[in-house]
Amino acid sequence: MDDQLNVSGASCPRGVEYGKAEVTDPRRTVTALANMAGMRKPLCVKTAAPIPKNKIFDVIKEINHTTVIAPVSIGDVIIEDVAGTGIAVVATTNIK
Amino acid sequence: MQYDVIIIGAGVIGCATARELAHYNLRVAVLESGSDVAEGTSKANSAIVHAGFDAKPNTNKAKFNVLGNKMFEPLCRELGVPFRRNGSLVLAFNKADVQELENLLERGKTNGVPNLKILDAESLRACEPNVTPEAIAALWAPTGGICCPYELTFRLAENAAANGVEFKFDTCVVGFVRKDDAWQVQTADGRKFTTRTIVNAAGVHADELNNLVSATKYHITPRRGEYLMLDKSEDTTFTATIFQVPGPMGKGVLVSPTVDGTVIVGPTSEDIAEKEDKATTHAGLEKVKSLARRSYPALPLAKVITEFSGIRAHETTVGDFIIGEASDASGFFNLVGIESPGLTSAPALAEWTAQRIAQKLHAFKKPADAISTDTSAWPKTRELTPEALAELITRDPSFGRVICRCEEITEGEIRAAIRARIGARTLDGIKRRTRSGMGRCQGGFCTPRLIEILSQELGLPAESFLVSRKKAPRALIEEAAARDDQTEYDVVIVGAGPAGLAAAIAAHDEGAVHVIIIERDDAPGGILQQCIHNGFGLHRFKEELTGPEYAARFIAEVDKRNIPVRCGTMVRALTRDGSHHIVTITSPKYGLEKLHTKSVVLAMGCRERPRGALMTPGTRPAGVYTAGTVQRLVNMDGIMPGRRVVILGSGDIGLIMARRLIFQGAKVLACIEIMPKSSGLMRNVVQCLNDFNIPLLLSHTVTDVEGTDHVTGVKVSQVDDKLQPIAGTEQHFDCDTLLLSCGLIPENELSRAAGVEINPTTRGPVVTPEMATSVPGIFAAGNVVRVYDLVDWVSRDAEIAGKAAAKYAL
Numbered sequence: 001m002d003d004q005l006n007v008s009g010a011s012c013p014r015g016v017e018y019g020k021a022e023v024t025d026p027r028r029t030v031t032a033l034a035n036m037a038g039m040r041k042p043l044c045v046k047t048a049a050p051i052p053k054n055k056i057f058d059v060i061k062e063i064n065h066t067t068v069i070a071p072v073s074i075g076d077v078i079i080e081d082v083a084g085t086g087i088a089v090v091a092t093t094n095i096k
Numbered sequence: 097m098q099y100d101v102i103i104i105g106a107g108v109i110g111c112a113t114a115r116e117l118a119h120y121n122l123r124v125a126v127l128e129s130g131s132d133v134a135e136g137t138s139k140a141n142s143a144i145v146h147a148g149f150d151a152k153p154n155t156n157k158a159k160f161n162v163l164g165n166k167m168f169e170p171l172c173r174e175l176g177v178p179f180r181r182n183g184s185l186v187l188a189f190n191k192a193d194v195q196e197l198e199n200l201l202e203r204g205k206t207n208g209v210p211n212l213k214i215l216d217a218e219s220l221r222a223c224e225p226n227v228t229p230e231a232i233a234a235l236w237a238p239t240g241g242i243c244c245p246y247e248l249t250f251r252l253a254e255n256a257a258a259n260g261v262e263f264k265f266d267t268c269v270v271g272f273v274r275k276d277d278a279w280q281v282q283t284a285d286g287r288k289f290t291t292r293t294i295v296n297a298a299g300v301h302a303d304e305l306n307n308l309v310s311a312t313k314y315h316i317t318p319r320r321g322e323y324l325m326l327d328k329s330e331d332t333t334f335t336a337t338i339f340q341v342p343g344p345m346g347k348g349v350l351v352s353p354t355v356d357g358t359v360i361v362g363p364t365s366e367d368i369a370e371k372e373d374k375a376t377t378h379a380g381l382e383k384v385k386s387l388a389r390r391s392y393p394a395l396p397l398a399k400v401i402t403e404f405s406g407i408r409a410h411e412t413t414v415g416d417f418i419i420g421e422a423s424d425a426s427g428f429f430n431l432v433g434i435e436s437p438g439l440t441s442a443p444a445l446a447e448w449t450a451q452r453i454a455q456k457l458h459a460f461k462k463p464a465d466a467i468s469t470d471t472s473a474w475p476k477t478r479e480l481t482p483e484a485l486a487e488l489i490t491r492d493p494s495f496g497r498v499i500c501r502c503e504e505i506t507e508g509e510i511r512a513a514i515r516a517r518i519g520a521r522t523l524d525g526i527k528r529r530t531r532s533g534m535g536r537c538q539g540g541f542c543t544p545r546l547i548e549i550l551s552q553e554l555g556l557p558a559e560s561f562l563v564s565r566k567k568a569p570r571a572l573i574e575e576a577a578a579r580d581d582q583t584e585y586d587v588v589i590v591g592a593g594p595a596g597l598a599a600a601i602a603a604h605d606e607g608a609v610h611v612i613i614i615e616r617d618d619a620p621g622g623i624l625q626q627c628i629h630n631g632f633g634l635h636r637f638k639e640e641l642t643g644p645e646y647a648a649r650f651i652a653e654v655d656k657r658n659i660p661v662r663c664g665t666m667v668r669a670l671t672r673d674g675s676h677h678i679v680t681i682t683s684p685k686y687g688l689e690k691l692h693t694k695s696v697v698l699a700m701g702c703r704e705r706p707r708g709a710l711m712t713p714g715t716r717p718a719g720v721y722t723a724g725t726v727q728r729l730v731n732m733d734g735i736m737p738g739r740r741v742v743i744l745g746s747g748d749i750g751l752i753m754a755r756r757l758i759f760q761g762a763k764v765l766a767c768i769e770i771m772p773k774s775s776g777l778m779r780n781v782v783q784c785l786n787d788f789n790i791p792l793l794l795s796h797t798v799t800d801v802e803g804t805d806h807v808t809g810v811k812v813s814q815v816d817d818k819l820q821p822i823a824g825t826e827q828h829f830d831c832d833t834l835l836l837s838c839g840l841i842p843e844n845e846l847s848r849a850a851g852v853e854i855n856p857t858t859r860g861p862v863v864t865p866e867m868a869t870s871v872p873g874i875f876a877a878g879n880v881v882r883v884y885d886l887v888d889w890v891s892r893d894a895e896i897a898g899k900a901a902a903k904y905a906l
Contacts (some may be wrong), residue, residue, distance in 0.1 A: 044628035
């Protein structure tokens with residue numbers, strides 16, 4: 001990548017976009033564990049969209065401090081706006 | 097497999113009929129849509145054995161009530177079920193009521209009810225001092241009684257099972273096909289049972305089943321009755337069952353002692369729209385209270401321990417019990433519209449129906465000494481003398497540990513209830529078999545302990561018993577569903593990971609009818625269950641999914657096709673019998689079984705290379721794990737193994753676990769790779785190591801592991817181009833955990849034992865482009881063949897294998 005944001009070495013258009021974003025606004029989809037009330041088993045979740053990379057630990061902290069009551073289904077919104085990113089956190093598994 | 101009789105419904109009617117039929121040389125099965133016996137009307141009713149003065153003369157209700165009442169006492173004695181002939185009283189509050197008592201007396205005499213008598217106010221009060229002073233007379237029916245309807249149903253079923261009747265729960269009948277001289281019974285989950293005759297004892301749903309086969313249509317209106325239950329007390333409120341004369345205020349409610357010492361009050365009578373709507377209502381309970389106070393002004397509301405409602409099968413076109421063979425459906429025997437006095441009539445209806453079926457099938461009765469009297473009874477510790485209890489505890493200490501303090505139920509009783517022939521599989525199942533949770537705390541104290549015992553006895557996680565009080569856990573249902581009469585399969589798939597799931601779907605879609613997946617874990621999904629990170633499915637679904645999400649899409653497709661998944665089941669051997677393969681499996685519940693199949697898909701996946709295989713020197717302390725083990729501990733069990741971590745090997749799982757452990761609050765000191773480049777995907781190096789400034793030491797390896805009990809540190813050295821450590825390059829890391837991510841090995845012990853040729857390089861079976869192995873009829877898919885980078889390609893190749901396996905079978 002040069003100063004003009006010309007990306008080289010990408011093998012697909014998605015790669016070009018990814019390369020540009022890595023420089024201008026690097027983002028990550030965060031997957032983590034929230035707590036299930038009354039169970040040792042944790043609940044796996046993800047951010048519904050990539051969040052800014054510098055917010056990863058704020059997001060993780062908020063998720064780790066969230067407790068959910070069963071039942072939960074894939075796609076259920078666990079946090080509506082995580083760490084002020086405007087992005088939701090959703091469940092990625094079903095717990096009955 | 098062909099049955100002589102299939103009974104649909106495991107309520108008191110179905111179970112009583114099953115027990116009668118078990119006395120004949122007949123092969124009998126009971127199919128029940130619920131997870132237990134007595135799940136419908138039989139579990140929630142007044143528990144009264146009616147004398148028989150209420151039913152209109154010359155109806156089935158009148159005839160079978162009086163017959164059944166006579167049979168009840170010897171039946172309950174035989175089965176060891178509590179029964180008490182406490183007598184019934186019908187109260188009259190005015191002159192019109194007294195006239196109605198006369199009518200009931202006459203009706204009772206016509207029906208053949210013995211010893212009916214009308215009492216005046218004085219004699220009434222002499223025998224029941226707590227009855228309202230407003231009552232001016234009463235009809236006394238000494239043959240009225242009380243029993244425990246679910247305990248009766250349970251013992252009927254146990255004794256039927258002891259005599260060879262098979263019970264299949266979670267089996268919902270949805271259709272019938274008449275074939276030659278037999279019926280094929282079809283279930284909601286796609287199973288089929290063949291039988292010569294059918295008994296329709298489906299309670300509130302019996303009309304629907306009749307209407308599937310007969311031109312004579314019936315209609316059941318579900319009629320709900322709400323009840324209150326009062327706690328046991330020292331002063332017995334009433335001795336007899338107290339009824340009210342049906343009057344302008346409705347049918348009235350009863351107040352009655354129960355065989356367990358509590359007092360039952362109710363029911364209301366309300367026609368409702370939904371057959372399974374067992375909710376109680378404010379209005380209904382208020383009505384119970386106000387009507388009950390007519391008989392029992394001192395009704396102590398402080399003693400109410402629970403409310404419940406039951407649904408009666410009220411048939412509206414005939415208004416009587418509809419029994420016997422349908423005129424236009426040979427071999428289809430109805431027991432439709434069995435509402436009150438259905439419980440009382442059950443023994444007589446069962447005997448009558450069994451006799452007619454035996455006649456039709458030319459069956460003969462087994463000799464008396466060939467009929468078992470066993471009912472899986474266990475000691476009820478609360479009824480034992482102190483000496484007997486002490487002796488029992490000495491023999492089995494679990495009878496000394498009280499689990500339910502309200503009803504004094506011990507661990508021994510609860511375990512016996514689970515281990516019975518038709519054992520409890522749910523909290524409600526234990527409750528009805530033992531009374532644990534039925535007392536004044538209503539399970540407040542015993543529920544956690546019951547869950548623990550259920551979990552131990554049935555080998556399932558405790559959480560699975562919290563999903564429903566009355567529905568058996570999914571794993572048990574799937575196991576039971578898989579255990580239909582099918583032991584001949586088209587395709588047996590070993591493993592319910594991504595490869596097994598995709599192969600099963602493809603085999604089914606190619607036309608294989610009998611496909612089954614065998615899985616040793618508690619749930620399908622394989623390793624994807626613990627891969628909570630995203631990045632799966634970009635090729636397959638054009639979006640990034642996490643592992644559980646990717647697996648869930650395939651599990652949903654498997655469910656949609658009703659393909660059984662037998663979890664908690666291990667394949668022990670794969671052998672040949674002519675052109676068939678025999679798959680030997682074991683499970684805690686069913687022991688050893690042999691499945692015959694035309695083809696097999698091996699989808700056992702792979703395992704991680706352990707420390708021993710790496711020959712890393714040093715001590716052997718705790719704290720050394722393979723990356724996948726830690727992935728499961730952290731992501732599924734919520735257990736963190738350590739705080740300062742070094743990772744040896746830069747395989748994808750190791751890289752991903754570096755990030756996971758950081759997210760869980762650990763410090764990852766370094767990732768050590770012996771090769772000059774990472775073996776993981778580029779995106780994982782960037783997003784799991786670089787993002788968090790974790791050093792990746794290429795051409796390095798761990799040369800010493802330190803610590804006696806637990807890891808205290810590791811030594812790391814650079815290696816030369818022959819991968820040998822270079823002296824003088826050692827560095828030391830203080831860590832409490834060493835994670836190994838040094839490669840995966842296809843799991844092919846079963847394949848080898850089955851004679852499948854293995855490629856020494858990939859360590860997986862040699863396969864054709866159709867994924868066929870060297871043994872005809874055995875196919876392979878997924879990481880068992882070679883270790884894949886992307887699950888998307890596993891699914892794709894597994895579909896090829898599943899399709900080829902189906903083609904081979906058909």
